Amino acid sequence: MTTKSMLERLHASLRSLDTCAIAVSGGVDSMTLAYLAHRLLPNRVTVYHANSAAVPKDAAERLQRYARQEGWILKWIDAAEMADRNYVRNPVNRCYFCKSRLYGTIAKATTGPICSGTNMDDLADYRPGLEAAREHRVLHPYVEAGIDKTGVRAIAHAFGLDDLADLPASPCLASRIETGIAIKHQDLALIDRVETGIRKYLPTAKDVRCRVRSGGVEVELNEAQLQELGDFKTRALTDYLCATFPELKNRAIKITPYRRGSGFIHVA
16 A cells, blocks of 8 residues: 555545544654644644653653643543553553543543554554543544554655654563562653663664563563674673663663563463
């Protein structure tokens, strides 16, 4: 599908709405959707962002910057997911409880339909949050238009949103905590700080994950980055982390290859 045909389908989906509320995380999918919806439905789109410890700081800052530049109507909400014991205990379907809180809070603030940045690729992944979306009748314009992640990036490039188009995938910080380990504010903050620190230490690093596991902390980098570092520089990175983040000094630290979704332990 060409970028032009994708846009035609997406525009048709969005134009069918009188108003819409868009749940925006700060990633490429929801940010690009908000950008297009605002252009098509000026003053009829409200962007909602969760003021959550599980959202990377740079994602929230990116959203604020775009909202100022583009004149978006932006509302910050507190979905209070940490008040939900089901979320805090971090089961495999943790995302369901988080999204239930998110969409429920947005639904109380708006009478219009809620839209998400879910794309076609997400449907093939393990996404418990999609069940919460179904329960709250959340619309997925990208899915309606048959657009996958590559298509979203192509659309972003077409509008000159290169900073969005080139963003690496970055799910919420809670996804870095191994299934079954309770979600804590201090761990979420540490994960965000460590990943930000690594990107400053290794400016060329793309996929960066700081995983909190039962055996300690695991830093994941893509294979190419690990090969480029070699054993000596990998040890230097470990030393940097221990020196920069006092919380890591008493934890075992491993540097391993990036594995998508490796924080999940699936049990029967």
